[in-house]
Amino acid sequence: xxxxxxxxxxxxxxxxHIEELAKQTTDLKNLTTxxxxxxxxxxxxxxxxxxxxxxxxxxTKASTSVMLDRLEEHGFIQKVKSDNDRRSAHVxxxxxxxxxxxLHTDVHKQFASLLxxxxxxxxxxxxxxxxxxxxMSIE
Amino acid sequence: xxxxxxxxxxxxxxxxHIEELAKQTTDLKNLTTxxxxxxxxxxxxxxxxxxxxxxxxxxTKASTSVMLDRLEEHGFIQKVKSDNDRRSAHVxxxxxxxxxxxLHTDVHKQFASLLxxxxxxxxxxxxxxxxxxxxMSIE
DNA sequence: AAATATAGTTAGGTATATCAAACTAAAATT
DNA sequence: AATTTTAGTTTGATATACCTAACTATATTT
Numbered sequence: 350x351x352x353x354x355x356x357x358x359x360x361x362x363x364x365x366h367i368e369e370l371a372k373q374t375t376d377l378k379n380l381t382t383x384x385x386x387x388x389x390x391x392x393x394x395x396x397x398x399x400x401x402x403x404x405x406x407x408x409t410k411a412s413t414s415v416m417l418d419r420l421e422e423h424g425f426i427q428k429v430k431s432d433n434d435r436r437s438a439h440v441x442x443x444x445x446x447x448x449x450x451x452l453h454t455d456v457h458k459q460f461a462s463l464l465x466x467x468x469x470x471x472x473x474x475x476x477x478x479x480x481x482x483x484x485m486s487i488e
Numbered sequence: 489x490x491x492x493x494x495x496x497x498x499x500x501x502x503x504x505h506i507e508e509l510a511k512q513t514t515d516l517k518n519l520t521t522x523x524x525x526x527x528x529x530x531x532x533x534x535x536x537x538x539x540x541x542x543x544x545x546x547x548t549k550a551s552t553s554v555m556l557d558r559l560e561e562h563g564f565i566q567k568v569k570s571d572n573d574r575r576s577a578h579v580x581x582x583x584x585x586x587x588x589x590x591l592h593t594d595v596h597k598q599f600a601s602l603l604x605x606x607x608x609x610x611x612x613x614x615x616x617x618x619x620x621x622x623x624m625s626i627e
Numbered sequence: 628a629a630a631t632a633t634a635g636t637t638a639g640g641t642a643t644a645t646c647a648a649a650c651t652a653a654a655a656t657t
Numbered sequence: 658a659a660t661t662t663t664a665g666t667t668t669g670a671t672a673t674a675c676c677t678a679a680c681t682a683t684a685t686t687t
Contacts, residue, residue, distance in 0.1 A: 350620050352616070353600050353615065353616055353619075356616065357596050358593055358596040359626075359627070360626075361500070361503050363623075381643065382521055383644065399665060400665080409645075409647080410665065411646070411648095411665090411666080411668095412644065412645050412646070413665090415666090415667095416643090416645095418666095419643075419644095435652085436651095436652065436654070437665075457493070457501075458493050458496075458497070460496060464622045464623070467624055468621060475618065476492065476615075476618045476619075477495065479618070480492075480615075481490055481495065482607060482611070483615070484490070484499065484502075484603070486603065488498070488502075522673080522674065523673085537634075538634070539633080539635080548676065548677080550636080550678090553637085554674080557636095558673075570634095575634040575681095575682065575684070576683095
């Protein structure tokens with residue numbers, strides 16, 4: 350029997366590993382961690398401007414500009430000129446970009462079903478109650 | 489109440505976030521993900537040669553060589569000439585390198601105690617039993 | 628002893644990720 | 658209308674992360 354620390358370590362290590370594999374086996378192979386992070390941020394912000402995105406990513410506008418150029422070249426995003434303010438553009442995810450944005454949650458979903466495969470329904474229910482209580486201290 | 493999928497997603501996302509923060513707030517700030525990965529690999533292999541390490545990292549010897557040069561410059565590793573085969577050198581972690589190698593497990597440990605903070609002892613015991621059963625399908 | 632294989636390095640190339648500083652164009656303020 | 662601010666780009670710099678190909682030095686095989 351593993352201790353809680355060992356269990357958490359096994360679970361987290363394994364999920365990191367699965368994520369790495371998932372990225373390798375899709376057409377997202379060449380996406381860097383930074384790029385994926387940027388895409389996820391764009392997704393969570395729903396069509397931000399470069400400035401808004403820059404603030405969240407905590408890098409300079411120059412860096413964001415360059416990164417967006419690359420993501421656009423690779424077909425993950427599109428810049429759409431704003432109507433109200435003709436200086437600024439909003440970043441939209443393409444279908445490919447959206448797929449990338451969901452990589453993490455997809456893997457988590459897959460991992461969740463793997464993890465509960467061997468449990469009975471009542472065990473699952475108990476696990477759900479306990480984890481709901483447990484995550485109160487991390488949210 | 490969150491579903492099991494939501495719970496897993498919250499837990500994994502949060503742990504990734506905490507890891508990122510942990511790296512930022514130590515003297516490991518400038519370590520890249522690849523470098524950390526390399527250091528963890530060296531740690532798990534216990535003083536491998538460049539060739540052995542290369543095979544595990546699945547990159548070329550040239551890339552490994554350059555990466556090790558950098559890690560040595562930054563004080564994470566040391567190359568020690570082998571006695572039996574004077575062509576090869578074994579990679580040793582310095583104290584700083586060892587600290588970096590434990591970053592992940594340290595964060596996992598910290599995360600485990602955070603997660604169980606609100607649970608009673610008997611709840612913890614049940615959680616341990618359930619998770620031990622759950623991880624059988626992922627190991 | 629000569630030929631071949633292995634360990635690791637170096638050189639030259641491409642791509643990413645970051646910055647600061649100088650820039651352009653548009654919007655907002657005075 | 659003139660000035661200043663803001664949004665975003667471009668330029669030039671540094672560092673990482675890869676690769677292939679050519680290299681050196683040492684071991685191993687023949």
